[in-house]
Amino acid sequence: MRSPAELTQAFRQTGLKVTPQRQLLFRLLHGNTSHPSADVLFALASEAMPGISLRTVYQTLNDLATMGELQSIDFGTGSARFDPNVTDHQHAVCNECGAVHDVHVSRAPKMSGLEGFDIHDAHIVYRGICADCAS
Amino acid sequence: MRSPAELTQAFRQTGLKVTPQRQLLFRLLHGNTSHPSADVLFALASEAMPGISLRTVYQTLNDLATMGELQSIDFGTGSARFDPNVTDHQHAVCNECGAVHDVHVSRAPKMSGLEGFDIHDAHIVYRGICADCAS
């Protein structure tokens, strides 16, 4: 995801308006590696801006996802997680605390057993116990 | 997942009863590689047994999952998919028709960038266009 300043330009160029609510979400998401859910972002946003609507949080997240500025990922944890890191990477999910960490793999593994499938992308999810929960 | 006959034994040994509804689901699931949702299974079951409850389908699927006879997988398609194949394999999901295919990878790729994470398992989801939809 680009910086709040760059997003402001991008939104206006697309015909979208830049409201205080959106600016706040830009700031909360930029450089955020915690893979927050909409609920968590709503809680964070509410601290800085009491009265902001959960509906607006969803709206802005969807706009950002549509623009390719962040990706919405379903880890099966009940609610979607949002990741402003759209570069090539994978995820490790802790079975204990639910935290999602960014990881990298050398290269995408080849699959076999299916002819003629045109692969667009591959997502890998590692599950286990993170360092914090192991101690 | 084991055969309907073997499951019958396993259920009784666990103190669970083997009802006609469950026997039907055993048959519908055994050897099934279509990764059906609860809804689809309910539709199939309803053909053979009109009046069967969706609640019962969920109940039996949960029982089977608890016993390790099948796995419930969330591909982010809105509803859980059920896979009676519990051997080591991965999945390819068609972005066009939503079909889920079983695939295999030579070995799980090593991840880097996260120290002290104890990996229990890794799931890989390939997304793209299947052979049928490409033509």
Next chain:
DNA sequence: ACGCAATTCGCATCAATTGCTAATTAGCAA
């Protein structure tokens, strides 16, 4: 500063799944 289209926000709605419970039934034992 104006005007219009975009946005906000609260509420209703939706879809997938689970909770609850009265009526039924499987399966063991006599």
Next chain:
DNA sequence: TTGCTAATTAGCAATTGATGCGAATTGCGT
């Protein structure tokens, strides 16, 4: 075979994450 008892069924209510809707508000180009 019969009876007993705990498990199961089925229908409906409830729950949760997310979206549709619409009136009031507000960005922002002119």
